[in-house]
Amino acid sequence: MNIYDFKNLTDSIHASLSVNLSPTAVTIIEFIIIASAFMILFTLLGLVLVYAERKIAAFFQLRLGPMRVGKWGIAQTAADAIKLILKEPLVTKNADKFLFNLAPFIIILSTFLALGAMPFAKGLHALDFDIGILYLTAVSSFGVIGILIAGWSSDNKYSLIGAMRSGAQVVSYELSVGLSLLTVVILAGSLQFSEIIASQETGWWIFRGHIPAMIAFIIFMIAGTAETGRGPFDLPEAESELTAGYHTEYSGLKFAFFFLAEFVNMFIIAGIGATVFLGGWMPFHIGNWEGFNKIMDFIPSLFWFFGKVAFLIFLMMWFKWTFPRLRIDQLLRLEWKYLLPINLVNILVMAFIVLMGWHF
Template structure:
């Protein structure tokens, strides 16, 4: 059971056993395929679980039962949906730019994969550990908007175009706030490497150690990341009561499914990022001085901690979505440029001051 607490042994032993049997080049190739497969499976699982979770959670918020028919408690509902979407006729309308139209889902999914690669899931379970991990993630994740813009523009549909342009203005605006709120914590860690950021929280999560500025940064991060993933109440790009389905109006079948999947994958990515930077990633919850309590907490494997924290943030995002009305485009931009951005800048100064004075744990 030791591997559950530290995946370094596991990966190393796999690597060693492979090295014993194969040449250096083959080992790298096999490892690449293994990692790729693992991530694809993770993606598929994420899609299945998150879609089901969203439907159930929304149902419980709305005093409904949600899907109940396929499988016990409707657990196989998403699978049934995937099969249905596979069987759907792929449609392209006649004036659409066919190449870009087909390209858009690829771009969205590729960015989602490339961002996911840098996330630390547990100790030793991280595919890519850059020393500029945070910068890398915030750079790549914002590429996804290109896919949305392409999808909207190439569909030759007016709703799509408006949806895509809205999304463009929205994602690039909120990109700033996501970056700045993460930077607030970077001041404390002194590193952009995600594994280092996690390690630095071994004696307490930054949201507790960083006092009020960290909490403010977390709230801003929550709002901005919800907006960056185009989720309600910021789902202007696909506002169904205004633009029928926004940028993916013209998509059907599997291509639509990938937009749908990418939305959930992005939600997972930003939640994981939030969990890593603010809530200590896979670090267990500790209270100084309570040894027994801390030991019990340590007993829970880090991967569960990680996914627990991620689910918590995802749940919060779902809670937002199923409670609030949608913002209007000018409100959305006002919120970012007149509220989040100035507060964020001030917050960074306060945090820098705290660090300067050493007023943090």
């Protein structure tokens, strides 16, 4: 494989820094570089995804979407961001002020932690744990604590109902997300992202894992959408029922954090889905068709990853702009009575397939 390995770049940076600095200083500087890179990525993702969401929604709804700020409204989200930063941060009178201010940071923290383990391209990978998948599912569900705190501390019953719904929802769908990922872990034989990607060199797991992998992928997409709290599973913030759910009382920058976190969470779910089922940055390879695989390798790995993520995000937006919202009992019934049993059987079938060596 002649894909450009970003390890060359990171190694050269490391080497040039090490020339006249102590190892501790080098580590600190590298931390700062990585942190600022993620900050920039986070902001960019927010800007791009909000713009994309509005444009895609407009496309579904027979309208143009933002068109005024900049060419085709490109600068619209930047303008919105400035507006949100300048807005007054209101705190309700009887709110628990410490928790109220803490909640958005917990949510942002969880998205940052999850983003850190994302393999963006070959060698472009900040944290590559040997338990990567476990780590990711753990930190991404950590955000629900922020939502619960936000709902509780706002001193608003709508917020509280929203937070409670969110708690029930995320805890339930966490199971399906975890189990559907485990289905592929059985195939790949590893929890480490780099190894899962490497194991898909001869083909993505969604194609090689027969029907169980397909089922796992569909369940993952449903459960993942539910975990991010986006339509049709946007019950925690169902605007026609709970005005704005858990973030009703937030304004200005703190509201922007919730808003951004939703979009970045969507990116994370799409990123995990792309990595585990669709090969991450791995180009589209078919078995041992050398020529075909070589042509595919010409497309840089960064494009492969972001392309797949964009496709999955588009799917999630498609769900949101066409489906009505579920009711809370229907939502929980879907998880506990359908998705979870299907998932458990699916894992068994997959384990059997792997045991017999029937997968490609």
